[in-house]
Amino acid sequence: MQNLEGKLNGAGQRHAIVVSRWNEFITDRLKDGAVAALRKHDVSEDSVTLVGVPGAYELGSVARKLALTGKYDAITCLGAVIRGATDHYDYVCGQAARLIAQVYYDTGVPTVFGVITTDTIEQAIERAGTKAGNKGYESAVAAVELASLTRQIQ
Numbered sequence: 001m002q003n004l005e006g007k008l009n010g011a012g013q014r015h016a017i018v019v020s021r022w023n024e025f026i027t028d029r030l031k032d033g034a035v036a037a038l039r040k041h042d043v044s045e046d047s048v049t050l051v052g053v054p055g056a057y058e059l060g061s062v063a064r065k066l067a068l069t070g071k072y073d074a075i076t077c078l079g080a081v082i083r084g085a086t087d088h089y090d091y092v093c094g095q096a097a098r099l100i101a102q103v104y105y106d107t108g109v110p111t112v113f114g115v116i117t118t119d120t121i122e123q124a125i126e127r128a129g130t131k132a133g134n135k136g137y138e139s140a141v142a143a144v145e146l147a148s149l150t151r152q153i154q
Contacts, residue, residue, distance in 0.1 A: 006149030010043035013073040013147045016066045017048065017140070020079035020115075022055040029128035030078040030114060030136030037140035056081050056115050057092050060099020067109035073150070074143035075103070078136050079115040080124050093117045110146035114139030 015038055019031045031050070038048055049072070053062050056079030063075045077100050083089045096115050104111040116127045116135050127135045 004149060004152050006145035006147070006152075008041050008141065008144055008148075010038060010041040010144040010147065012047075013043050013144065014047045014071060015043055015049070015140070015143060015147070016051060016063075016072045016075045018051045018053060018059050018062050018066070018075060018077045020054070020056045020059060021052050023080040023082060023124065026080035026116070026124045026128045027078055029134065030080070030116070030139075033129060033134030033137035034076055034078060034114070034140035037137040038144065041141065041144045043144065055079070055092070056096040059096055059115065060103055063100060063111050064103045064107070067103050067107040067111060072109060073147035074110040074112065076112045076114050076136075076139050076143045078139065080128070081115060081117045082121055082124055083117075083119045089117075108150070110143055110150055112139045112143045112146070 017034050020027050059077040059079055063077050066075055081092050100111055100113045114135055118124045
C-alpha cells in the first residue's frame with residue numbers, strides 16, 4: 001500500500017502570498033505569520049513573492065494569474081472580512097472563498113484560503129495572533145504541506 005502525505009519541509013518550494021490591504025491592521029499580522037511559517041519550514045526568502053491587493057474580493061483573481069504563470073508551488077491568500085451593518089460581508093466572503101477554491105481546482109496549484117471572517121474586530125484580532133493563534137501562519141503551513149503532497153502525486 002502506498003501512503004502519500006505532505007511533508008512540512010518547504011526547501012526548494014516557491015510560494016506566493018497574496019494579501020488584502022483592507023483591514024490592514026489585521027492582514028499585516030496574518031502576513032507576518034505566513035512569512036514566519038515559511039521561514040520555519042525552510043522556504044528560502046528568495047522563493048517567496050508577496051502581492052498586495054485592495055481587498056479580499058480581489059484575492060482569487062490575482063491568485064489565478066499567479067498560478068497560471070507556473071512559477072509557484074503554492075499560493076496563500078490572506079484577508080480579513082469583518083461583518084458590518086449591510087449584506088456586503090456575505091457577498092465578499094462568499095465570492096472570496098469561491099474564487100480561491102476555483103484557482104486550486106482549475107490550475108492544480110495549491111491555493112490556500114487564509115481569509116478570516118468574523119463578526120467583530122476583537123474576533124479578528126484573536127485570529128491574527130492572540131488567543132486563537134495566527135491564521136496566516138496556519139495557512140502557510142498548509143501551503144507547504146500541500147505543495148509537498150502535490151509534488152508526490154505528479
